[in-house]
Amino acid sequence: MKIDKMNKKILNILQRNGRMTYKEVAKKIDRAQSTVRDRIGIMEEDGVIKGYTVVINKKKAGLDCYAINQCKVDPGRLDEVTRKLLRIDNILQVYHTSGDHNLTFMLATCDYDEMKRILSEKVAPLGISDMEIKIIMESVREMAYTDIM
Amino acid sequence: MKIDKMNKKILNILQRNGRMTYKEVAKKIDRAQSTVRDRIGIMEEDGVIKGYTVVINKKKAGLDCYAINQCKVDPGRLDEVTRKLLRIDNILQVYHTSGDHNLTFMLATCDYDEMKRILSEKVAPLGISDMEIKIIMESVREMAYTDIM
Amino acid sequence: MKIDKMNKKILNILQRNGRMTYKEVAKKIDRAQSTVRDRIGIMEEDGVIKGYTVVINKKKAGLDCYAINQCKVDPGRLDEVTRKLLRIDNILQVYHTSGDHNLTFMLATCDYDEMKRILSEKVAPLGISDMEIKIIMESVREMAYTDIM
Amino acid sequence: MKIDKMNKKILNILQRNGRMTYKEVAKKIDRAQSTVRDRIGIMEEDGVIKGYTVVINKKKAGLDCYAINQCKVDPGRLDEVTRKLLRIDNILQVYHTSGDHNLTFMLATCDYDEMKRILSEKVAPLGISDMEIKIIMESVREMAYTDIM
């Protein structure tokens, strides 16, 4: 799919404020509201836009324990393990990565006990041979955007 | 701040669709639209809600090179380095973590060359003594939400 | 439980000298002996105070081999392994931690032979897949306290 | 110093209850109270007994962030760094160990912010080149004793 200049502008605006109305976006880029609506609709259909979300301050929302978990999974079972992992509550972003750990995921829970319970009862049985938990001591920025150029 | 049951419901809805109107949210939780608007307003003011964003499929948007970078920074300079890091384009989420690398950040660029250029010209001079780049080979889930209970 | 100012003072005193009598503590904080006794009794019941112990110089007491052991345990079996570990003599403090080793424990024995025997005959059969032994070459401070403020 | 059978018995009793009176200890090992008092006095003088302390449940006492820190220090400056480290509040046990990190210490603070502040403002400036923080997610046992035989 072709991401032209107008689409880039739209994406960059929505990254900063995902709730902006078509009208507001249209005004910002000096186009017709219908054009903006169409463009966004097409990007949603094409999967360029995956969705819209609120970015929450996890600590303030009572999620005191927040971690990055890096796992080793048998490459032959990586897709299967990932599918099951996605169904577990509290699992947030999930990535396949280079390096000696091939699976990285974010996890947020109320406290350590809940985190331990989820890892032991739900994640471990999926067949994860090695798991390195990095506690996020401060989430400096979660509202992330990158200028698409 | 107290996150009561209604606020939790609102947050869980907005996590899944950050563009839902006050009216739609109100209907979903069977409350008045003004109540929803007030609640959301207060959560925005209190910093429980940090913002709203569009979740983009990076590959489809032309950001072919996407990575998790784990760095060691002198703890005495961690806050200063982080402040400067946040000003660099292409740097997405930023975390302070436990473990032997105390700073983790996400980075998305058009290609390897741009990534190398940013790391060498902008990130390295900040005073980062050790940097481990993990290329995200597949971003399985980026649209993340966790049920706040 | 609420740890008020007086309880904090009492705890800070007892951390430095766990054998101090109620009377001595009372005098130090200028309260009635009965108040101190009650306060301590409540903190013991509530589990704020876990117990009192003598801090021994392990080398002088004939425990020549003292180590920190960091283990990897299948998260699904962590609680079970920990319960069994606690029953083994010579095992001292036990912690669940972040990082790639999820179980850390202290161990003191008369000599290397006894340490090896305990690790091979008692600890290893519990199902510990990876064990990193760090010999404590000097225990600089074991009598530890932190000012509760 | 000679740790004979009676001293061993006394130490094992005091490890389990550091507040037991001379009279109670004497009764338990069927000796005169004066003998127990003398024995304990000598062990205190000889440094076999370093002190007595209350063992506190850190979480319940408001110390929510508890960690094991493993550091690399230039061996030529290890003693100097250690001396300074011992003066920092919140630093608990301190050990010199084998392995690639030669200095291990325990640290308890109210929250992550305080931990970060102490590490960046007080620990880092001492000259610690590499620091791996392991968050204690659960302190399974802190009241530790080992039977001296």
Place this chain on the structure above:
Amino acid sequence: MKIDKMNKKILNILQRNGRMTYKEVAKKIDRAQSTVRDRIGIMEEDGVIKGYTVVINKKKAGLDCYAINQCKVDPGRLDEVTRKLLRIDNILQVYHTSGDHNLTFMLATCDYDEMKRILSEKVAPLGISDMEIKIIMESVREMAYTDIM
């Protein structure tokens, strides 16, 4: 086999240009063409020369994903695993090495998906217990030669 001065010269020339004709090589080293042909023929027979190849710019040829993979294989099965590995398409150079990973191989594919598919469906089932993937972000030099002296 003896690699004399003339053979060394021939090898050094062919390393830089593997398509050079016997005649051109002969002229360069000031010998008869038949001598060069004989020398090369003998080195081919003796296995000093393993073959001739074109060095391709992988990115330009559509192989966008290029990696160095370091694996741990049970030493008792190393030769068997290696034999099977050599039959997999996309596997390039293969080495047995010192260090904690005993098998290193290069791998080039069109994209991450193909790389993941090959690793999961073809490489992992061979019995590789640990695999560290290093993505080649830039292949600075592939046309390699070393002056044989």
Place this chain on the structure above:
Amino acid sequence: MKIDKMNKKILNILQRNGRMTYKEVAKKIDRAQSTVRDRIGIMEEDGVIKGYTVVINKKKAGLDCYAINQCKVDPGRLDEVTRKLLRIDNILQVYHTSGDHNLTFMLATCDYDEMKRILSEKVAPLGISDMEIKIIMESVREMAYTDIM
């Protein structure tokens, strides 16, 4: 650049035998010799083809010590260090990679002494802070090709 089917066939043939004449290649793919010559010429100009080389059995050619070296270089100086590295004899392939070592290069020498001398006198002074040498105990396959499809 477009790598069409014919070019792919030509590349796959030349990977297996880099000395094959235009005529032989032409016959194999059933095209005119002039077409093959043109195609190859264009791929050479466009940099798809970087060159042609003889693949030598290093041990048989007297290069007894062959290693993969993985280095950490300050990202801000990576290009400069690489440029200088390329000028050193005995340095073969050079790659920039993901992971905690950002520079990997191959090195072949007559013996350990020569390798040590090159690393200490020529490579180390370039500003390489960490170097992990993996000795190649067996070079199972160096004549590498991958079918371009």
Place this chain on the structure above:
Amino acid sequence: MKIDKMNKKILNILQRNGRMTYKEVAKKIDRAQSTVRDRIGIMEEDGVIKGYTVVINKKKAGLDCYAINQCKVDPGRLDEVTRKLLRIDNILQVYHTSGDHNLTFMLATCDYDEMKRILSEKVAPLGISDMEIKIIMESVREMAYTDIM
């Protein structure tokens, strides 16, 4: 056993020259030859002296491949694995160590092929889960002695 001053002198002499006759040693320390003979005999019986050996330059004796191998063995099977390891030719010194590898041994062979064959056919089947081979590129000192004081 008591190592008195005279025994120390004898040991220090024999470490430097293990073939020195009783007479020569006696002269050096100004004692009767019979005293020296008796002292040495007792130290041999008591196991202070384990034996005498020639120190060979391995390279010059045709042992071109010399390595330090660090292994992880299930602690419950460490003694059994060690007993079997000691029976394998080419295995030299054997140590149980602290750290994440609990078994370290030296190995010298004619070439890499023999080393690989021994590791795969003889060492691996003993049940060694992880093996890190460090090639000794230069054995700077093998004739080792330490002054016993």
Place this chain on the structure above:
Amino acid sequence: MKIDKMNKKILNILQRNGRMTYKEVAKKIDRAQSTVRDRIGIMEEDGVIKGYTVVINKKKAGLDCYAINQCKVDPGRLDEVTRKLLRIDNILQVYHTSGDHNLTFMLATCDYDEMKRILSEKVAPLGISDMEIKIIMESVREMAYTDIM
């Protein structure tokens, strides 16, 4: 130098008993005593034989603390550091190795204090940036020999 069959026999005998007289060796291999003496003399001159030593049980000789130290040294200063290291008492065998630590040495001292003192006062100032100490918990075999074939 040529190590023929007879020399190999002699070396294998002397490895097992370095104090055996020429006469005894001669008898064992059924040759004249003068032949043995000559052969040994030549091997000593040629450096095949580096010396003869007594193998001591370090623990029984009062050397309670015995360790393998693995260090990282700037490759450009490796020879200089090694030369100085060799002059330090208590340093035993010294090796240059592959892997991420390029210098390995053995060290035996009376106790941990002496080891720490040597490392901090004598070894560290030589310019060693990273040092991993592995305590030898049991020296299973130090009297090492390998059959030269």
